[in-house]
Amino acid sequence: MRPSAGRVHLRGSEITGMGAAALVKKGVARTHQIVRPFRNLTVLENVQLAVHYGRHPVARVAQAQAQAMNALKLVGLDAKAGQLASALSLGEQKRLEVARALATGPDLLLLDEICGGLTAFETSSMLDLLHSIREGGTTIMYVEHDMKAIMTVCDRITVLNFGQKLAEGKPDEIQNDPSVIEAYLGKTTVGGVPRA
């Protein structure tokens, strides 16, 4: 999709308006806010396809399946490899999307509200997973409303409010930024009661 203004660059080269498949070859992968697994494919096939067509395409089925199993182990779905994707719970489908994106071999992983709709336990385990992905050397760009999730995993935060950038910085800087506090909690009145 082309932006209405501005340009997008990745490691110095312009990628503005580039198609999704071409972006994968450049090392950018994404997940969806509303999960989009291939419901009639097995969990393994979902990820295997990403290995076949990812950044470093693997032609041999056995090799692709082995790599796909590694990605499934990372997200904790290896025991469900043979099940249909439609049989997974929402939390598992979100993990499948992460595994699928990782299997393309990205340098930059775009996550769209990956914790949306998850239980507290699922959110916590997802955040652990994001930590381990980050430690593996993959950059994560993460869009999220859940402040706790953001503060837990992010090194650098940009706050947007109605399309305008409010603030940018480290988590503790953002936490203390008056414009962010105002946008999220409202203005403080004389009586100390927040005003929306």
Place this chain on the structure above:
Amino acid sequence: MRLPSSPGEWLKVVLPWLLLAALLLLPLGGLSPNIMKLLFITAVWTTTSVAWNLLGGMAGQVSFGFAVFYGLGAYTTGLLMHAGWSPYLSFLAGGVVGAAASFLIGLPTFRLRGPYFVIATIGVTEAVRVVMNNLDITGGSSGYRILETRPFNPLEHYYTAIGAVTVAVAVSTIITRSRFGLALRAIKQDQDAAADIGVNPYSTKLKVHAVAAALTAIAGGIYARRAAFFYPGDVFAFQTGISILLMPVIGGIGTVWGAVLGGVIFGFVEEELVANFPNVHLLLYGSLLILIILFEPDGLVGLLRRLARLVRSGRDREHPGSKNSEQVLWGSSRAEGR
């Protein structure tokens, strides 16, 4: 290579070879010319059914335009045989022309999705039929005649058609088991999600369209050689495109053997339908299409699978804890495309 581990798996491996052996030996029993013709036309229809299933069944791109490739195969074969080419080289050349035409048609139409793509393929079929009706070099609407100096040999025609359907099934099976087949199934389910993991839906659809078009054109050439006379209102007809689409829908869309089953059934009943209901057979096709989509979208293969599951679950109730219960839980979709 992993060897089959259960009787069911062995049957899946052995059955196609037994079927092929039976088809090769069948004419040696001395069949009547009418039966030979029926088997020939059934094999030709089945080839087109299996070919269409690659694009429509596996990739989910419902095209009404396969009559274009069928007709181009017929005319290419006719023209080249007239120029002194061997019939077999002419069939292959027809396949190449069909594949080339598929790119010309696919380049603009695969930019469209869903009903817009369907409408575009109908438009292309009608446009090509009108052009061919007015093209002098092919005899226009009067049709084209293939004159062969060799004596008519029904066995040769039969074995040529069986060869074509065997190649079509083999190509489809190979594609189904490959990463390309996996990509087609992903595109059918969600082409944007497929693009997000590196699959290029546009070029993948163009490639599978070309394979399907080449097989359909070869079938058209094989039909034309035996028919010896054909005209645009026959091979390029919208009705031909409907027939090619209807077969895999009857048998079971998205599965190789569903397309084969649909082709065989259609081949056997089509001539009877046209002969007995010349004015309403299209209405019957349309009604059948609607009924299948409404009540059994997975076609006869889906129906058979459901029956098999019922039988297995009944057996499991009698013998709880048997290993079949796992297979029942996984359902038919797991085997989709196989």
